[in-house]
Amino acid sequence: MEKSDKIQNTLDIRKINIMKSPKKGGSSEADSVMYLKELGVELIDNLQPIQFTPNINEHIHRWAPYVQGFSASFVQSVIDRYKEEYQDPIIFDPFAGCGTVLVQVKLNGYESCGVELNPLLQFIADTKLDSWDVSPNHLIKVYNNMPRNKRSPAPTFLKTERHFNKGVLENLEIIKGGIESLETLNEKQMKVKNLLKLAFSSILIEVSNLKRSPCLGYAKNKKVEDTAPFVLMTQKVHQIADDLRVIQAQYRDFIKTKAEVFLANSKTYSYNGKFNLVITSPPYMNGLDYVINYKIEMAWLGFVNSYEELKKLKDDMVVCDNVSKKLIRDFYNSKSTYTNDWIEEIKYKISENIKKRGGYRRLDMPYIVHKYFDDMYKVMKNVISSLSSGGRFILVVGDSLIADVYVPTDLLIAKIGLDLGLKIEKIEKARERRSGQVRSYRLRESVITLVKE
Ligand SMILES: C[S@@+](CC[C@H](N)C(=O)[O-])C[C@H]1O[C@@H](n2cnc3c(N)ncnc32)[C@H](O)[C@@H]1O
Numbered sequence: 001m002e003k004s005d006k007i008q009n010t011l012d013i014r015k016i017n018i019m020k021s022p023k024k025g026g027s028s029e030a031d032s033v034m035y036l037k038e039l040g041v042e043l044i045d046n047l048q049p050i051q052f053t054p055n056i057n058e059h060i061h062r063w064a065p066y067v068q069g070f071s072a073s074f075v076q077s078v079i080d081r082y083k084e085e086y087q088d089p090i091i092f093d094p095f096a097g098c099g100t101v102l103v104q105v106k107l108n109g110y111e112s113c114g115v116e117l118n119p120l121l122q123f124i125a126d127t128k129l130d131s132w133d134v135s136p137n138h139l140i141k142v143y144n145n146m147p148r149n150k151r152s153p154a155p156t157f158l159k160t161e162r163h164f165n166k167g168v169l170e171n172l173e174i175i176k177g178g179i180e181s182l183e184t185l186n187e188k189q190m191k192v193k194n195l196l197k198l199a200f201s202s203i204l205i206e207v208s209n210l211k212r213s214p215c216l217g218y219a220k221n222k223k224v225e226d227t228a229p230f231v232l233m234t235q236k237v238h239q240i241a242d243d244l245r246v247i248q249a250q251y252r253d254f255i256k257t258k259a260e261v262f263l264a265n266s267k268t269y270s271y272n273g274k275f276n277l278v279i280t281s282p283p284y285m286n287g288l289d290y291v292i293n294y295k296i297e298m299a300w301l302g303f304v305n306s307y308e309e310l311k312k313l314k315d316d317m318v319v320c321d322n323v324s325k326k327l328i329r330d331f332y333n334s335k336s337t338y339t340n341d342w343i344e345e346i347k348y349k350i351s352e353n354i355k356k357r358g359g360y361r362r363l364d365m366p367y368i369v370h371k372y373f374d375d376m377y378k379v380m381k382n383v384i385s386s387l388s389s390g391g392r393f394i395l396v397v398g399d400s401l402i403a404d405v406y407v408p409t410d411l412l413i414a415k416i417g418l419d420l421g422l423k424i425e426k427i428e429k430a431r432e433r434r435s436g437q438v439r440s441y442r443l444r445e446s447v448i449t450l451v452k453e
Contacts (some may be wrong), residue, residue, distance in 0.1 A: 017357050018438055023404050027442040031406035035342065039414060039424060044158045046428040046447070049073055059243040060107075063236075065100040065203045068214065068288055070281045070396055074430075075104040077281050078394055083108075092275035094266035094282075095318075099125025101279045102259050107435045109254040114261040115269050117317055119303040120201065120294050122263040122314050127194045129259040132251070134191050136241035137313075142192050143237045146178035155299035157306050163208045163296065167226025172207070175200055175229055176300065190213040199236040201297040206232055208296065216293050265316055267378040271386040278383055281396040285409045289314065289322040291355035311417060318375040321361075321368055328364045331371045339376035340415060343370055346407055353403040360403055369407060377416050384420050387452045393422060398445040401435040 029043070036043060049071050056062050058072050058196065082089065089110055093101040096114030096120050106129060116122040151173040154160040179197055186192045205212055207228045211219035225231075247255070248256040262269065283290060291298075291314040298304045304313070314320075315327045331337065347366035354360040362368060380393070387393060400407040414424045428447045435441040 010152055017404075021404050021438045021441075023406070023435075023438050023441045025403060025440045028399050028401075028406060029409065029442070030446050032408050032411060035101055035408045035411045039418070041409060041414070041424050041427055043446070044426055044428045045141060046430060047432075048077070048428075048430050048447075051431075059246050060128050061100060063198060063240055063243070065205075066099050066100075066121075066124075068281075068290070069097050069100045071188065072100055072104045074396070075101050075279060076108075078277070079105065079108050079110070080325065081225060082277060082392065086276040089276040090273070091277045092271070092281060092383070092386070093280045094269075094278065094379055095280050096125050097121050097281070098262045099128050102261060103128050106254055106257050107251060107257045109257055109401045113259070113273075113275070115264050115266045115270075116261055117263070117265050118290055118294060118298075118313070119263055120298045120301060121290075122261055122302070123194070123301070124163060124198055124201070125261040127191075127198045129261065131191045131195050132244070132247050132255045134188070134195060134244055136244040136248075139192055139195060139241050139244070140237060142182065143196060143234075146175075146196075147181050148174050148178060150174075150177035150181050152177035152180050155305070158295065158299050163210060165209065165224055165226065168207050168224055168229060171226060171229040172204075172300075172396070175233055195240055196237070197301055199233060199240060201301055203229060203232040203419075204296050204300055210296070212293065214288055214293070216296070218302065267318075267375060267382060269382065271382075274386055274388040274391075276388055276391045278387060278391070278393045278395075280394070282376060282379070282413075283320060284398045285369065285400045286321050286402055287398075287400075287405055289320045290317060292322065294307070318379065319368055319371045323368070325364060328367045328371065331374070332364075332367050333446065337370070337374045338416070339370065339374075340412075340419065342408075342412055343373050348404055349405040350403045360447050369402065372418065373412055376413060377420075380413075380416055381420055384422065384452065389452055391452050392425070393417065393450040393452070395448045395450075396430065397448065401437055401441050401443065401444050404438075410444075410448055414448050414450065417450040420450070423453055425449040425451045 042049050051071055054073060057344050061072050061308050089107045091110060091112045093114040096102060096116040102112045102114050102125060116125060154169060154173055179200060182193045184193055207224050209218060209222055210216055295310055304310050311324060317325055329359055349368055350366045354363060397410050397413060399409045410427060414427055424451050429444045430447050431445040433443050433445060
C-alpha cells in the first residue's frame, strides 16, 4: 500500500471509530459518579474564567501571549479567598509557565517562587518579574537607537524559509542583530536587553506563516507585510513601557518584592523554605507539547540549537502523547512507579479498546497515561514536603477521553493527594469543554483544593 493510501486508511478508521463511539453524547459528569462516590466528595459547580485570554488586557500579563496560561483574575480570586487566613503568604507554582501566578502574587505585594522547565517560559516569567524598575523612556530610547545594520542569522535547524516570508525574515534578522549588539555591562543594561528579547519572542508567531491554535501549524492564506516585524516590535516595546509606567506609579512599594522562578524540573527540584499556598496548573493529560509548540521562539532566542535538544527537554517534562517511544519503554520496564487501582483499570480498558479498534495513534497509550500520573505523583510529593501545615495545594486541570475511556484526571490527582496525606477540601467544576476526539462528549476543567492538616 502507498504511504498516502495508508494515511487515508488510518484517517478513515479513525472517523469510523469516532462515529461508532459509545461515548457519543456522553459526559464526564456521568462517568465520574463512581469515582466521586469512592472519594466521598461532591463536585461543586463554580463556573469561572480560568483561561489566559482575558490576560491580553492585563498589565504585564499581556507582554507575552501564552495560550496555555490561566487567567490572572482566577489567581486573584484565590489570593483574595485566603488573604485573611494566611498573613503575608508565600505562594508557590511548580509549573510556572509564563509566570501568571507569580506576577499576580507580586502585584499583591506577596512573596512567591516558581519552577519551570522550558527555558523560554522561565526566561519570560523571570523577565516579567524582574524588570519593574526599568525606566520606560530609557527602554524606548535603547530600542529606537538599536543598530539596524547588524543582521544576526535565523536558526538553521528549523525550516525557517517556510516559516517566514523572505522580507519578514530579513527584518527579523536585523532586529535580532540589533538586540544582540547591545552591551550588558551592568544589571540595568541586562534588564533592558531581556525586555527587548521578550518583546522579540512575543511577535515571532504573529509575523510568521504559522498559527498556534493551540498547536503550532501552518496558517492558510495568512498575509504578512515585510515591515510587520518592525511595526509589531515597536508596538510591543511601547506596550511594555506603558505598563512599566503604571507599575512605577501604582505598585511602587512592590517593585522589590521577592519573586523568583527557577529553571528546573519540579519532580526533583529541592525547595528551600515553606509555602502557605500552591497555585498551579499542570500540563493536561494527553495534552499539549510544551516544547515543540514553542520551538520557534526557543530557537530564535538561542535556548535550543537542534531537534535533539528539543527532544531531550520534552522527555524531561510531565509526559504528553508526543514523547519518544523509548521513554515509555523505559518507564514500562522501571520498577519504582506509582500506581493505584483506578490507574490500572483505566490502563486495562484503554488497551482493550485499542485491541478492539485494531490500532491507535499511540499503541503505548496505556503507559503514557500511567506515566502522566507517576510524574504528577513525583511532583506533588516533592511540593508537599515544602507545604507548611495548614497550607493549601490548588490545582487547575482538565480531564480526558482516551480511546473511549474516560480518564478523571482531576479526581485522580485528588486521590494522589489523599495517598500523600492531604485532605480533599473541595473539587469545583470551573469550565465545560468538548473532547477533541468525540466532539459531543462533554469534559470539564476543575479546581482541586487540597489541604495539609
Ligand atoms: C499549563 S502550563 C502552566 C501555565 C501557567 N499557569 C501560566 O499561566 O503561565 C504547564 C507548564 O508546566 C511546565 N512543565 C511541564 N513539566 C514540567 C516539569 N517536570 N517541571 C517544571 N515545569 C514543567 C510546562 O513547560 C508548562 O509551561
